[in-house]
Every structure is written in C-alpha cells, then in structure tokens.
Amino acid sequence: MQSNGIAKDPVIQRQHFLNVPFDIIKFDDVVELIAATRNADGFRYVVTPNVDHVVRLSAHAELKPLYEAAWLTLCDSKPLVLLARAMPLKLPRVTGADLTACLFGTVVKDGDHIALVAPNEAVVARMRAKFPRLSIGAHVPPFGVGNNPAELAKCVDFVVREKAAFTFLAIGSPQSEKIAHAIAMDGRAVGTALCIGASLEFMTGMKRRAPRWMSRAGIEWVHRLATDPKRLWRRYVFSVLPLLRLTLAEFRQRRTARVPASR
Structure with a gap:
C-alpha cells in the first residue's frame, strides 16, 4: 500500500518475512534512490525494522499498517538476515x-534544510554543532507522544511547516513510525522522512555503536546489552521465544508452499 503518492521503483521487490514487509534492495541502491527522489513531490517515509520491531508487530497487529504504508522498509538486523537465509530468502541489511x-x-548538502524530531535538546545542539552549514529545524516531543493525539498532531504540524527535504525521526519505535504514518495520512508534508532510532546519537558521539566486527558477526546486540543492561535485558530475554515461534511458523508456511498439491 502506497498512501504517499510516491511510486516505488518497479525493480524493488517487497517480501513478507515473519509477517513484516521488507524491500529487497541493497544499501547503495537505497542511497541512490533517496538521492534521485529528493526533489519529488509529496511525502514518503522509510522504516528500518529489526528483531524488536518484528516481535512487537507479532503482538500488536494494529501497528503493521505503519510498515506496509512505508515507501521503503529496510532490514536493520543481522539475525533477521541470517534467519531469512535459512528459508531461503536473501534479505539485504540496511541499518x-x-x-x-x-x-x-x-546526499544532504551544505545549505539544505532538514528537520529533526529528536529525543532531547542535547541531540539537537550536537547536530547543529556538527553540521553548521545546514539549516536545522527541530522539535522535541514529550515522552509517550505515540499515544498522545495532541502531541502527535504537533509533530505532524511541525514537519508540515518545515518543508524540509529530509526529516529524521529519532525518538525510537513505534513512536517514530506512528508520527511518519500520521504525516503521510495528513497529506500536506513534503520530503523524505526516515525512522532511524538512535542514529543521531551514534553520529554525534553521544552513544557508541558496537565495533564493526560485532556488527558483521550479528552480535551487535551483545554490545548494546553490555552498555545498557538495565533497560535492555528484559527486552532481549522476552524476544527469544516469540522470535523462535515466528521463525518456525514461517518455515512451515514456506515448506508447505513448496510442496505440490496431491492429485
């Protein structure tokens, strides 16, 4: 479903894996596509689901339309890439x-105007210091904005007013996806929005990413758990069984689909 008026490149194939849509497009092609459409009419948004998103969607089906309506939905998880490969399904990773x-x-050039929906003012200050040649508009919504219609509407109005080429929604999931979907449904905004989690904090040095070798090995979650155990241990522990159930169900479904019907 494309509600934003921007046609997807016809060579991009959308597959559903673990009941979540994923676009089969490589990293360089994503960058090229975003660059090529930066001046396109209308509004479009990009989501980057990982294991946490997949497990959440299995329990809250009402969130699935937020992902189905995205212009691009990109896999942000090496474990999901490895699970997909066992199906077999080749799922490119684009974090x-x-x-x-x-x-x-x-793609973002000196003099560009961008918009941030940021988790706090410190992130905004760091971004403005790091990119002094950009015009940066920012909005910091209160905690729980995803379940607060009035505050959600303020986020929509902010993005509409800014008319930015790029909007970075950096307040975590599913808040960022809810905001992006609400903007798309509103119909007044322009540009490309990206739901990118803690990416701005990584880029400004406020948080440290896992070493590259851990990312390549698919154990980036170990680094995140070690750096924030109180917040993340419960999430990771309680994700294991739902993810296992979803994977087994996916495998059975694909195996059944491959078996010819008996006459």
Whole structure:
C-alpha cells in the first residue's frame, strides 16, 4: 500500500518475512534512490525494522499498517538476515545508523534544510554543532507522544511547516513510525522522512555503536546489552521465544508452499 503518492521503483521487490514487509534492495541502491527522489513531490517515509520491531508487530497487529504504508522498509538486523537465509530468502541489511551517516556524507548538502524530531535538546545542539552549514529545524516531543493525539498532531504540524527535504525521526519505535504514518495520512508534508532510532546519537558521539566486527558477526546486540543492561535485558530475554515461534511458523508456511498439491 502506497498512501504517499510516491511510486516505488518497479525493480524493488517487497517480501513478507515473519509477517513484516521488507524491500529487497541493497544499501547503495537505497542511497541512490533517496538521492534521485529528493526533489519529488509529496511525502514518503522509510522504516528500518529489526528483531524488536518484528516481535512487537507479532503482538500488536494494529501497528503493521505503519510498515506496509512505508515507501521503503529496510532490514536493520543481522539475525533477521541470517534467519531469512535459512528459508531461503536473501534479505539485504540496511541499518538506520549506516544509512543516516551515509546520507549526511553524500546526499544532504551544505545549505539544505532538514528537520529533526529528536529525543532531547542535547541531540539537537550536537547536530547543529556538527553540521553548521545546514539549516536545522527541530522539535522535541514529550515522552509517550505515540499515544498522545495532541502531541502527535504537533509533530505532524511541525514537519508540515518545515518543508524540509529530509526529516529524521529519532525518538525510537513505534513512536517514530506512528508520527511518519500520521504525516503521510495528513497529506500536506513534503520530503523524505526516515525512522532511524538512535542514529543521531551514534553520529554525534553521544552513544557508541558496537565495533564493526560485532556488527558483521550479528552480535551487535551483545554490545548494546553490555552498555545498557538495565533497560535492555528484559527486552532481549522476552524476544527469544516469540522470535523462535515466528521463525518456525514461517518455515512451515514456506515448506508447505513448496510442496505440490496431491492429485
């Protein structure tokens, strides 16, 4: 479903894996596509689901339309890539952190106007210090904005007013996705919005990403758990069984689909 008026490149194939949509498009092609459409009419948004998103969607089906309506939905998880490969399904990995850093290094140009929906004022200050040649508009919504219609409407109005080429929604999931979907449904905004989690904090040095070798090995979650155990241990522990159930169900479904019907 494309509600934003921007046609998806016809060569991009959208697959559903673990009941979540994913676009089969490589990192460089994502960057090229975003660059090529930066002046397109209308509004579009990009989501980057990982294991946490997948498990949440399995329990809250009402969130699935937020992902189905996205212009691009990109896999931000090496464990999901490895699970997909066992199906077999080739799922490219495009992390929100890597994509954000690349866009600021290539597609976002000096003098551009961008908009931030940020977790706090410190992130905004760091971004303005790091990119003094950009015009940066910012809005810091209160905690729980995703369940507060009045505050959600303020986020929509902010993005509409800014008319930015790029909007970075950096307040975590599913708040960022709810805001992006609400903007798309409103119909007045322009530009490309990206739901990119803590990417701005990584880029400004406020948080440290896992070493590259851990990311390549698919154990980036170990680094995150070690740096924030009180907040994350429960999330990771309680994600294991739902993810296992979803994977087994996916495998059975795909195996059944491959078996020819008996005559």
